[in-house]
Amino acid sequence: MTSASAGSRAPSRLPFHLPRLGIGTAPLGGLFHEVSEEDAAATLTAAARAGITYFDTAPRYGHGQAEERLGRLLAPAGITAPVISTKAGWLLRPRPDGSPGAVVTDWTERGIRASLESSLTRLGRSYVDILYLHDPDDHPDEVRRTACPAVRRLREEGLVRAIGFAMNHSGPLAAYVAEFEADVVLVAGRFSLLDHEALTTLLPLCARTGTAVVVGGVFNTGLLADPAPGAMFNYQPVPGDTLARARRCRELCAGFGVPLAAAAVQFPFLHPAVASVVVGCRSAAEVTANAAAARFAIPDELWHRLAEEGFVPAELLG
Template sequence: MIESTTLGRSGVKVSRLGFGTSAIGGLYAAMTDEAAAETLDAAWAVGTRFFDTAPHYGAGLAERRLGAFLRGRTDHVVSTKVGRLLRPGPAAEGDEGFYGTPPLVRVRDYSADGVYRSLAESLERTGLDAFDILLIHDPDDYWEQAVRGAYPALARLRDEGAARAIGAGMNQSAMLSRFVTETDIDCVLVAGRYTLLDREAEKELLPLCAERSVGVIVGGVFNSGVLADPGPGATFDYAPVPPEVRRRVTELAGLCDGYDVPLAAAALRFPLRHKAVSSVLVGARTPAEVAENVAHLNMDIPEELWAEL
C-alpha cells in the first residue's frame, strides 16, 4: 500500500504517490471510459487516495471520468484547477495534445468571477460536493490577473470552507516562488522542474516552501516521458528530445543499470527525497502501468546510486 503524509501546513493528507489524470483525459492518445475506469480502479486498489485533475485535461473529460469513478467512494483527496474555462467551439483532434475530447475550447480567465464559474463547472462535471485542493493553473502570462483576481477568490473559498488548501500549479518554479513569498498559499504543484534532468526548483522554490511550511507536489517526474521510456519516440517537456538531453538520459540510465535499478524508478523516487516534497503525481493509462509505478515507488534504491546521480 501507499503511505500518506500531510501537505505542508494545510492539514490535508495526501498519498505519497498521487494519480495525475491527464492520461485518462486522452493525452497523446484517446482512451475509452472503460479503460479509464479500470486504470483508476487499479490505482485505488493499491492505496492511491490523492487524485489531481483539471478542466484542461481532455477539455473536461478527465474530470468527468474521475468523478464517475469516485461516486460512492470516500476518504479521498482531489485537487482541480482554475484558470481555463471550457466553452463550446471547434476543437481539432489532438488540440493541445488531447484526443477523443468533446467539442469545447479553453478560454483563459484568472478573474475572481472566472474562478467561481470554473469551480461550479468542475463540481458539476465531477459530481463532487467539494474539492480538497484548488490550484491556479499555468498563469505564466497572467500574473497580475492571477494575483489580484484568482488568488483572493481562492483565499475566500478557503476561508468559507469550500476548499481545504489553495495554491498554484505550473511548469516553472520562478513564479511559484513569487506566489509563496507574496501570497498565503498552502501548496504548490511544480511540474517538470524537480527531476533527474531538471533541478531548477531546488535553487529557490523548495527552500522557500520548506521554510514556510508550504506543501510541494511534484508532477512531470519523467519530463513528459523521456525518463520513463527513452526510446526513439520519446518526448522531453512535450517536444522531441534535444541531443544534449538524450546524452544526459543515456548517462543516467547507465548509472542506474550499474545498480540494476530502472531509470523510471529513480526518476519517480528522486523528488520524494526532498523534505519539502509531500507527493509525486504520476499518470497511467493501464492497470499494468499503475502496478509498475507502485513497484518503482517501493523499490530499494542504494544510497550509492543516489550519490552518483
C-alpha cells in the first residue's frame, strides 16, 4: 500500500498496541436485526480463527446485550486476552420487570463510574482497555466540568487503560481532542471512500497530538459492502447519486481485481493517524469476509486511480 504523505505522526499516547482490525458489536446487540445466541457465538469463534482480538462495544448496543454476549462468549470462543473498548455517558434504566427501558444521558462523575461498573459486570472483567465518552456532541459543558475529570480518575485507578471520545461527526470530535488529552478517538462514518470529512481537521490534529484514531463505519452502513438498490447509507436509505458513486467505485476496483470491500476496509490506513478499523459483524461469514478484505493485496495503482475520481484524497498518496 502507498504510504501516506499527510504528515508524520507524533508518538502514540496509547500504552498498548491496538490491533489493526477489530469488530464492532452493535450488530450483536440487535442493530437492524436480531442476532441469535448461536450466531453471536459463531461470530466470535470466527473472530478467533481470523486472529481478531479487538472488540468495540457500548451499553447502548442492545441495552447491554452486546456487552453481556462478549462476557459470556469470548472465552468459549478461544479469545482469552481480548482488547475491549466500551463507552460511557449514557445510563440504562430497566423497567420494574427487568426488561430494557430508557437510556438517559449522565455525564456526572457518579454516572460515568456507574456506567463503567455496570459494563465491567456485564463483560466479566476488572478493567477495560479503552473507555470512550459516547456521543457527547451537545454536552461540552458537562464533558469539561465532570466527564473528563471522571474518566481521568478511572484511568488513574487502573479501571481503564486509555480514554477518549467516540462520535459520528469529526468537527465536534476535533474540538474535544484540541481541548483534552485524549489517548484515542473513534470516528464513525466520516473517513471512508465516500466521505472524507475527518481529513479536514480531526486526522491532522490527532497525528500532531499522538491521539490514536479508530475508524468505524467504513462501509457507510453497508453501502460500500454491497452497493445495491435499497442499501443504507449512514443509517438512511441511500440517495440515487450516492448509490451511483458507490457503484462507480466498485467498477474501478473491479478493474484491478480488487473487491470493493477490501478497498473500503483498507482506505483509512492511508492516513498515519489511523491505528485501527472496526467493522460491525453479525455472523461468522461476515467476520471471515471482512478479515479477508483487510488482508487483500491492493496495488498502489488502484489508489491513484481512485484518487483521480475523488474517492481518495490525493494528499494521502506519496
